[in-house]
Amino acid sequence: MQTNLADFIRDTAAGREADAILRSCVHCGFCTATCPTFQLLGDELDGPRGRIYLIKEMLEGQPVTERTRKHLDRCLSCRSCETTCPSGVRYHRLLEIGREVLERRVPRSRSSRIMRLMLCEALPRQWIFRPAVRLGQALRPFLPAALAGKVPARQPAARSWPRASGHRRRMVALAGCVQSTLTPQTNAAAARVLDRLGIELIEVAGADCCGALRYHLDARQGAYADMRRVIDAWWPDVQSGRVEGFVMTASGCGAHVREYGELFRDDPAYAEKAERIAALTRDVSEVLAAERDSLNRLLRDAGGGTGQTVAFHSPCTLQHGQKIRGIVEGLLTACGYQPSAVADPHLCCGSAGTYSITQPVLATQLRDDKLAALQAGSPVFLVTANIGCQTHLQSGTARPVRHWIELVDERLSAIR
Known part of the structure; x- marks a missing residue:
């Protein structure tokens, strides 16, 4: 795809990255076949190829309207198109760049800004989110059906974590912001499974939200603050060699933490730390797969x-x-x-x-x-x-x- 980016972005790091991504797209349209929103709506602009054209026009300086926002907002960022694409187009990165530019050029409505601010401020903070969830659960029988459906049912009390075992091997789990409130049994279950495999799983104070939530709501300053808190909390264990890696039980957090190196590549204070942590991050399924022989013996x-x-x-x-x-x-x-x-x-x-x-x-x-x-x-x-x-x-x-x-x-x- 030929490009002619506008002066405001051409010589920036984001502009160079966007230009390379746009040029890798060959217009084949294979991506539309696996795009969930295109399958539902049948609109070319609600598929990856159409959104790529919208972003290209915006970065080339053409007028941007609410129509552009509507179609970009409808994207799930599911990356199914990337799995399908024969040319390896890094669509999600282009979308992130496009959305960031769009936020600057077309301000959102007041109601939209308020809703997104509430999500950014409440969900990553357990001291706000946890009592809000408990209140919602208590009032659930009295709420309108549409609102009640958004309130998760109460979960059974989580079984306890295994006692400190003294295992030679140790890994760190991300507590997370939403998961630690809604399903605390998830990390506890992972800790018990890994304990059986001779691995002690711990959580580190201060490492809560991975930053994905605010990042994908285009609240980049808050997102990077969340990410730096995680890196700062984990880095002493990396430096000391006390842990061999980081275990993710929420795949959304895992996908985001694994991109820390890329996200901080231009930050001299955090680039090396972020790259190291990203390299040490594993989904819990990968950890169990690597211990498959031991797991099979236990299952017998x-x-x-x-x-x-x-x-x-x-x-x-x-x-x-x-x-x-x-x-x-x-x-x-x-x-x-x-x-x-x-x-x-x-x-x-x-x-x-x-x-x-x-x-x-x-x-x-x-x-x-x-x-x-x-x-x-x-x-x-x-x-x-x-x-x-x-x-x-x-x-x-x-x-x-x-x-x-x-x-x-x-x-x-x-x-x-």
């Missing part, structure tokens, strides 16, 4: 599995963002569960961070389509690997939606 001691049918929804941040595919299904099978076939597994469930709040109509359509695909095989459980997907899917079904690591933990709990 645990006896035969239940044979229960489960349906796994692979979050976009796992399969498209981190390129992790098939590992979770293999682990569930090894644990004696039967993963059912799911139609169109590449499509997004509609959660996409705060998308279910900012684009509720599209998010609900995508959720209902995904639930129909997941429940077609009559599974006992639906399982996933990201807190956003988990709560979004649960809002549309009475069938339990759980993190897959909990099922592994339950199988290993049979060992005494």
